[in-house]
Amino acid sequence: MRAVIQRVSHAAVVVNGEEISSIGAGLLIFLGVELVDDAMDVDWLAGKIAHLRIFADADDKMNCDVNALGGEMLVISQFTLHASTHKGNRPSFLRSARPQHAKPLYEMFCETLFRVSGRPVKRGIFGADMKVSLCNDGPVTIIMDSRSKE
Numbered sequence: 001m002r003a004v005i006q007r008v009s010h011a012a013v014v015v016n017g018e019e020i021s022s023i024g025a026g027l028l029i030f031l032g033v034e035l036v037d038d039a040m041d042v043d044w045l046a047g048k049i050a051h052l053r054i055f056a057d058a059d060d061k062m063n064c065d066v067n068a069l070g071g072e073m074l075v076i077s078q079f080t081l082h083a084s085t086h087k088g089n090r091p092s093f094l095r096s097a098r099p100q101h102a103k104p105l106y107e108m109f110c111e112t113l114f115r116v117s118g119r120p121v122k123r124g125i126f127g128a129d130m131k132v133s134l135c136n137d138g139p140v141t142i143i144m145d146s147r148s149k150e
Contacts, residue, residue: 021122
């Protein structure tokens with residue numbers, strides 16, 4: 001399971017011309033589910049993100065998590081995070097989980113993130129053609145992969 005986490009001052013997602021979710025200051029999380037991912041990957045990644053200290057404390061050091069900020073989170077499914085670009089110029093998505101495997105893990109991730117962080121977790125629409133806008137604060141962008149947890 002792979003996530004691209006961006007510290008944002010605001011973010012929004014639009015589907016078919018209609019804004020379906022938006023947040024103020026907090027985390028925008030693009031989540032990609034791989035064929036081999038399971039509940040253990042969900043628990044590990046949600047726990048790491050919920051406690052990720054990338055917000056400034058009183059001394060302007062990155063020392064606070066999203067809960068300390070009182071921030072929001074927006075999770076967007078993104079199968080392209082598992083693109084393989086080793087061969088040729090057209091990405092391969094063979095490692096990306098199919099929707100019947102990925103969607104339940106995406107939903108589980110959102111629920112686990114809420115449970116662990118105690119903060120609201122807003123969502124995109126799984127599998128939809130989404131237009132995501134954001135203002136990256138910093139910029140701060142972190143990439144995490146549950147395959148790298150050891």
